[in-house]
Amino acid sequence: MRGDPPDIDCDNYNLTTSIFVARGVLxxxxxxxxxxxxxxxxxxxxxxxASYNGETSVLPYSVxxxxxxYNPDLFDKVGVSDVPTTWSEFLAVCEKFKSAGxxxxxxxxxDTWTTQQGLFDYTTxxxxxxxxxxxxxxxxxxxxxxxxxxxxxxxxxxPARRCSAWRxxxxxxxxxxxYADGNTAFAAGQAGMYMQGRGPSARSSR
Numbered sequence: 001m002r003g004d005p006p007d008i009d010c011d012n013y014n015l016t017t018s019i020f021v022a023r024g025v026l027x028x029x030x031x032x033x034x035x036x037x038x039x040x041x042x043x044x045x046x047x048x049x050a051s052y053n054g055e056t057s058v059l060p061y062s063v064x065x066x067x068x069x070y071n072p073d074l075f076d077k078v079g080v081s082d083v084p085t086t087w088s089e090f091l092a093v094c095e096k097f098k099s100a101g102x103x104x105x106x107x108x109x110x111d112t113w114t115t116q117q118g119l120f121d122y123t124t125x126x127x128x129x130x131x132x133x134x135x136x137x138x139x140x141x142x143x144x145x146x147x148x149x150x151x152x153x154x155x156x157x158x159p160a161r162r163c164s165a166w167r168x169x170x171x172x173x174x175x176x177x178x179y180a181d182g183n184t185a186f187a188a189g190q191a192g193m194y195m196q197g198r199g200p201s202a203r204s205s206r
Contacts, residue, residue: 013058014113018049021057028055035059048131066121070193071186074102078192087162094169097192106191107166107174108182122195123162 011017020026029035035056042060051057070083075093078100084090094104108114171177177185186194 013046013049013060015049017058021052022050024052024055026052026055026057028057029059030056032056032059048134067196068105068122068193069186069196071189071191074189074192078102091165091169093192098169103171103191104169104193105166106177106182106186106194107170108177108179109175110178110181114179114182123159123166127159 038056038060042063045063046058046060074097075081075083078093078096080093080096082089084093097104171191182194182196185191186196
C-alpha cells in the first residue's frame, strides 16, 4: 500500500517490477545465502530488465519459456505427422486445420498481458537478437530516430508482417477470450495449437 509497502513482494517479474529495481527502491539482497545460488543465465535475464548500482535487488525463483503447445490427436486427424519447425511449415499446418474446419491457433487477447507478452514475442524472439536491439535503443537515448543504425523499421518489418498473419490463423473472437478461456478451450480440443507461456517470477524485499 502507498506509504506502507510490504517487507517481501513476490511478483511475476516484468517491466512494472523492474521500475522499482531501476530506481533503487528495493533492498540489496546480495548478502543472503540464496543470492549465491542464482544461475548466472537466469540472473542475466533479470538484469536485462533493470539493475541498480550492481545490487542484487530480486531473487528469481522460477522461470518459464514461451512456446506453442499442440494437440497430437488433432494433428493426426488432419494428417500432420511432423511438428512444424519453420514458419512456412507452421503456416502449412495452419492451412490444413482451416481446411478441416478446426481453429489452427487459439488466441486470448482479452487480457492485456497475453498480447504484450505473447504475440510479438513469438514472432520476434527468434528473428532478432532482442537483447542487443534494446541495448542499441538505450544507447541512442534522445537521438532515437535521428540515426539509421537502430531504427525499428529496419529491424522489425518481418516480425510485424508475421504478427498480422495471425489474424488468418486464429479465431475471429480472440479479443473476447481470456487466459483461462484459452486453457479450458485448448484442453477441450477446440484448437490445434495454443500459444502458451509465462515469464520469470522473482521475490524482492523493500
